[in-house]
Every structure is written in structure tokens, then in C-alpha cells.
Amino acid sequence: MNCKTTIFPRVTLFCGHYGSGKTNLAVNYALFLREKGLRVSLADIDIVNPYFRSKDSEKELKEKGVGVVSLPFANSSVDLPSLPSEVYGLVQRRDIYAVLDIGGDERGALALGRFAPYIKEENNYDMFFVVNFYRPLTPDAKSALEVMGEIEAACPLRFTGIINNSNLGEITSPEDIEKTAGKAEELSRLSRLPVRYTSVNETLKNTVSAENLFYLKLQKKVF
Amino acid sequence: MSEKVLMKGNEAIAEAAIRAGCRHYFGYPITPQTELAAYMSKRMPKIGGVFLQAESEISAINMVYGVAGSGKRVMTSSSSPGVSLKQEGISYIAGSDLPALIVNVQRGGPGLGGIQPSQSDYFQATKGGGHGDYHLIVLTPASVQEMADLTSLAFDLADKYRVPAMLLADGTTGQMMEPVELPEEKTVSVDKPWAVTGTGMKRKHNIINSLYLQPDELEKMNFERFERYKLIEENEVRYESYLTEDADIVVVAFGIAARVSKNAVNEARRQGIKAGLVRPITVWPFPKKALADLSKTAKGFISVELSMGQMIDDVRLAINCSRPVALCNRAGGMIPSPDEVLDSIKKMQEGI
Numbered sequence: 001m002n003c004k005t006t007i008f009p010r011v012t013l014f015c016g017h018y019g020s021g022k023t024n025l026a027v028n029y030a031l032f033l034r035e036k037g038l039r040v041s042l043a044d045i046d047i048v049n050p051y052f053r054s055k056d057s058e059k060e061l062k063e064k065g066v067g068v069v070s071l072p073f074a075n076s077s078v079d080l081p082s083l084p085s086e087v088y089g090l091v092q093r094r095d096i097y098a099v100l101d102i103g104g105d106e107r108g109a110l111a112l113g114r115f116a117p118y119i120k121e122e123n124n125y126d127m128f129f130v131v132n133f134y135r136p137l138t139p140d141a142k143s144a145l146e147v148m149g150e151i152e153a154a155c156p157l158r159f160t161g162i163i164n165n166s167n168l169g170e171i172t173s174p175e176d177i178e179k180t181a182g183k184a185e186e187l188s189r190l191s192r193l194p195v196r197y198t199s200v201n202e203t204l205k206n207t208v209s210a211e212n213l214f215y216l217k218l219q220k221k222v223f
Numbered sequence: 224m225s226e227k228v229l230m231k232g233n234e235a236i237a238e239a240a241i242r243a244g245c246r247h248y249f250g251y252p253i254t255p256q257t258e259l260a261a262y263m264s265k266r267m268p269k270i271g272g273v274f275l276q277a278e279s280e281i282s283a284i285n286m287v288y289g290v291a292g293s294g295k296r297v298m299t300s301s302s303s304p305g306v307s308l309k310q311e312g313i314s315y316i317a318g319s320d321l322p323a324l325i326v327n328v329q330r331g332g333p334g335l336g337g338i339q340p341s342q343s344d345y346f347q348a349t350k351g352g353g354h355g356d357y358h359l360i361v362l363t364p365a366s367v368q369e370m371a372d373l374t375s376l377a378f379d380l381a382d383k384y385r386v387p388a389m390l391l392a393d394g395t396t397g398q399m400m401e402p403v404e405l406p407e408e409k410t411v412s413v414d415k416p417w418a419v420t421g422t423g424m425k426r427k428h429n430i431i432n433s434l435y436l437q438p439d440e441l442e443k444m445n446f447e448r449f450e451r452y453k454l455i456e457e458n459e460v461r462y463e464s465y466l467t468e469d470a471d472i473v474v475v476a477f478g479i480a481a482r483v484s485k486n487a488v489n490e491a492r493r494q495g496i497k498a499g500l501v502r503p504i505t506v507w508p509f510p511k512k513a514l515a516d517l518s519k520t521a522k523g524f525i526s527v528e529l530s531m532g533q534m535i536d537d538v539r540l541a542i543n544c545s546r547p548v549a550l551c552n553r554a555g556g557m558i559p560s561p562d563e564v565l566d567s568i569k570k571m572q573e574g575i
Contacts (some may be wrong), residue, residue, distance in 0.1 A: 136228045
């Protein structure tokens with residue numbers, strides 16, 4: 001792992017445009033913290049999308065000692081966007097690292113509202129804006145900034161950093177990622193927030209030149 | 224072709240429709256196709272198009288009927304229970320000989336069913352669905368790229384033959400993300416002399432109608448329409464053949480079931496079994512001739528479906544029941560695994 005950050009805030013939130021890769025990052029980040037020897041739990045509070053969720057990786061995460069909290073009906077055939085009470089526990093008790101996977105766009109961020117006061121009060125959190133510049137509605141810094149603004153307007157927390165998760169799925173080349181560095185920097189300039197990580201599939205290890213690389217070990221299954 | 228982007232299947236349909244010149248979308252939200260409507264709601268206002276969330280599926284399809292009558296490219300999208308609600312309007316659109324696109328991102332049924340992927344609306348899509356004698360051109364995408372390409376094709380075919388077209392997808396193809404090259408924006412100039420666009424006091428007014436109270440007149444309309452269906456069956460059948468040339472066992476599957484089946488066919492080949500795959504891309508018109516030709520050399524067929532077995536009837540009819548046809552299926556939102564399909568192939572290999 002090639003990360004400059006060595007001290008991790010207790011709560012880490014992953015937000016962004018839907019399909020930007022939030023869930024994948026949250027799952028991998030929880031695992032990353034666990035590998036640093038920290039006690040960590042991942043909570044899936046995506047109330048928007050009932051398909052492809054962090055619960056898909058529950059077995060692997062639990063085997064590695066990461067706690068998983070998901071919606072009572074996640075991955076069932078019940079489309080009921082309710083929030084599990086355990087999330088309160090995770091947010092309120094301060095003896096465990098919490099990674100929160102938030103639903104896409106401002107609609108997903110709405111779910112954060114009820115937990116935000118606790119997170120704000122403790123004031124020991126990172127809220128990452130995950131962006132994939134290959135997504136058609138966030139092709140540049142300006143459109144990504146718009147989504148950032150919409151999310152912040154929907155929840156009382158402020159972003160603390162950007163994760164450039166630009167990729168084209170399985171066919172991503174190192175150049176595809178490097179090409180987006182300029183856009184990430186522009187977003188950083190416009191939002192006055194640092195690009196905290198550039199996330200890369202582990203299969204591309206040592207092929208991408210970027211600062212603060214974050215390697216993604218677990219990938220969602222594709223048919 | 225433009226640069227590659229990473230898209231969800233549902234978004235790819237929306238963007239491809241816009242690039243095919245569609246500026247009118249009417250719908251009502253339902254999982255698992257909601258991203259399509261969400262995408263349209265963001266894009267349409269920026270390009271002078273119409274996104275309208277109707278008060279119900281029934282009103283949405285009748286808005287489609289109205290715009291289709293004016294000759295503009297128009298679409299609606301829904302998932303299984305919502306598409307059932309649209310059937311009356313679809314029958315009226317077919318009965319009025321209008322082009323339009325209806326997207327069904329299928330989920331498990333019957334009834335409210337579930338929200339996970341399914342292919343159990345096959346009968347509804349290919350055999351009519353609503354009342355009366357009619358067909359839709361039904362296209363079945365198996366990748367995000369095809370979600371885009373077949374959307375574009377569906378609009379073209381609908382205009383060409385003056386029939387409504389349906390994109391029959393499923394929850395998985397709608398939700399999964401893959402790189403896609405979007406088709407270039409095209410300017411559509413299809414001559415539609417039948418459209419209701421105002422006479423300018425220069426011609427007799429056009430009437431869009433499906434009501435013919437004289438039975439001989441209505442019969443004539445039906446006969447004429449079926450002449451067009453015949454042309455479609457002759458000219459618009461599309462399918463993919465994979466390793467079928469020397470195949471003893473031919474797997475037939477569309478959409479997500481075809482992706483799973485391809486993996487199974489590859490594994491069967493590794494194990495020395497001569498398996499192949501026919502993937503219908505149009506399920507109406509169905510690739511009857513391709514299967515009939517294969518039945519001369521193949522020893523058996525397997526229909527792989529996310530339903531209780533619907534397409535299997537068309538497979539049997541296509542080969543005139545001349546070979547055994549087995550069913551490998553899951554239902555209710557479940558997807559067969561490549562191993563399940565492989566087991567089916569092995570079982571047939573032993574039996575023939």
C-alpha cells in the first residue's frame with residue numbers, strides 16, 4: 001500500500017455520483033484499515049440502489065475480521081429502503097473504526113442526515129467524494145463539482161477529500177487512469193480539497209504513475 | 224464511434240435513445256430500471272427534450288401513443304409489473320401502426336414479484352401481450368454495449384416498419400456497469416407522411432386510429448399488417464452463433480442467460496463436449512431458420528432461461544420437435560450458474 005496518510009479518522013464516509021465506485025472503495029477501505037490492525041466495521045446505508053451492494057462482499061469481509069452492517073432487506077427481493085439501527089451504534093460508540101457506504105447522488109446522501117449530528121459532534125471523520133471521470137454525467141471537473149455541491153446541500157457534512165476512481169471496468173489501462181489526473185487536480189482546485197487517493201485495481205499494481213495510490217483488492221463479480 | 228465511457232445498462236439505453244433522436248420520454252419509476260428515468264430527467268431539460276413522470280404507467284403509454292402519432296421518436300420504460308399496465312396502450316399503438324420504443328427491464332413475477340432479474344415476460348413480449356393480433360419487434364441485449372446499440376436499432380426498425388419495438392432487458396443488464404462506445408448523435412429524417420403534424424391547409428388531414436367498426440375493413444388492416452410482419456420475419460432476424468458448426472448440443476439463450484451459457488459452453492468444450500450457443504438477439508422475429516438448420520446436425524438443444532420455460536416452446540417449434548429440447552432454468556430473480564448449465568449439457572450428452 002502506497003499511502004502517505006498514516007493517521008486515520010475514526011469515521012470514513014464514501015459519497016459520490018451513483019456508479020462512481022463508492023461501494024467498491026468502501027469495501028476495500030474497510031479491509032485496508034483492518035489490515036492496519038484496526039477494529040473496523042462497514043455499514044451499507046445505500047437507500048437508493050438495491051442491486052450490487054457491499055453485502056455482496058460480506059462473507060469475505062467477515063472472514064477477514066471486518067464487521068458488516070447492512071440494511072435489513074439488502075440483497076433480498078424486498079425493495080424497502082430502511083436503515084438498520086446498528087448504524088447508530090457504529091456512529092455513536094467511539095471504540096471502533098466505521099466505514100460508511102452512502103447511496104449515490106444527493107438522494108443517497110439524504111440518509112446521512114440522521115447520523116450527521118453525531119459525526120459532526122465527534123468531529124473525527126473523513127468524507128470522501130468518489131469520482132470516475134469516465135462516467136457520462138461526470139466527464140469533467142465542473143460537472144463533478146456540481147454533484148459535490150448537490151450532495152453537500154443534502155447532508156450537513158462537508159467533504160474532506162477527493163478520490164479519483166476513474167476507470168473503464170475490466171479494460172482499464174494505466175494510461176486511462178493517468179489521463180484523468182488533470183481533471184482530478186482541477187476538481188481539487190475548484191473545491192479546495194486534496195486528491196487523497198487515486199484508486200487502482202490491484203491487477204495494475206506498479207503500472208500507474210500517480211501520487212497516493214490506493215489498490216483495490218476486492219472486486220465486484222461480473223458475469 | 225466516440226470515446227469509451229463506463230455506464231450502467233439503464234443509462235446506456237437512455238443516452239443511446241437521445242443520440243437516436245428521441246426527445247420525448249414518458250415513464251413512471253420502478254426498480255430495476257429507475258436509472259433510465261433518472262438519466263432522462265437530468266439530460267432531457269438540457270437538450271430541449273421532454274422528460275415527464277406521468278401519474279401512472281397507463282398515462283405514460285398513452286402519452287407515448289400521442290407523440291408517436293405526431294411522428295416524433297418517443298419512448299417509455301418500465302419493469303415487468305409496469306409493462307403489464309402498459310399493455311392496453313401498446314395494443315392501441317400497434318393497432319394504429321405507430322413506431323415507438325418500449326423498454327422492459329424485467330424483474331421476477333408474477334404479480335409484484337421481486338426486484339431481481341428475470342426473463343419471464345418472454346411470452347408477453349413475443350406473443351402480443353395486449354389484445355388483438357399484433358407483434359412487437361423484440362430485441363434482447365446481452366451487454367451494456369448492446370443496450371446502447373439495440374436501442375438505436377429499435378428506433379430505426381420501428382420507423383421503417385411502423386411497428387412498436389421493445390427492448391427486452393433484465394435487471395442485471397440494466398444494473399451492471401461496463402465500458403461502452405456510444406453511437407454518434409444522428410439526425411433522423413424518416414419520411415412520415417402519415418404523421419399528424421398539421422395540414423398547413425395543403426393536404427387532407429391524417430387520422431391516427433385503431434377503431435374499425437366494419438369487420439371487412441378491420442380484417443383488411445390485419446392482413447396488411449401481417450404482410451409487414453412477414454417482411455420483418457424475412458429481413459430482420461438477428462442472432463449470434465457461437466461454436467455451433469460442429470456442435471452436438473446447442474444451447475439457446477438470450478440476454479444475461481446467454482452470458483452465463485457462453486461460459487458453460489467454453490467449459491464443456493474444454494472437457495471435450497461439442498457444445499455451441501445460439502443467442503437470439505431478436506426474439507421476435509425468432510431465429511427459426513438458424514435453429515432448424517442446426518437441427519440437421521445437432522443431437523439436442525437446451526433452452527436456458529430465467530423463467531419457468533417460455534422460449535423453449537419457440538425452440539421446439541423452430542426445429543419441429545425433431546430433437547430433444549431440455550430446459551435449464553431458474554426463476555423468481557435467480558440466475559443459473561455456469562455450472563448448472565454445464566450440468567445440463569453433460570446430462571444431455573449422456574442421454575443422446
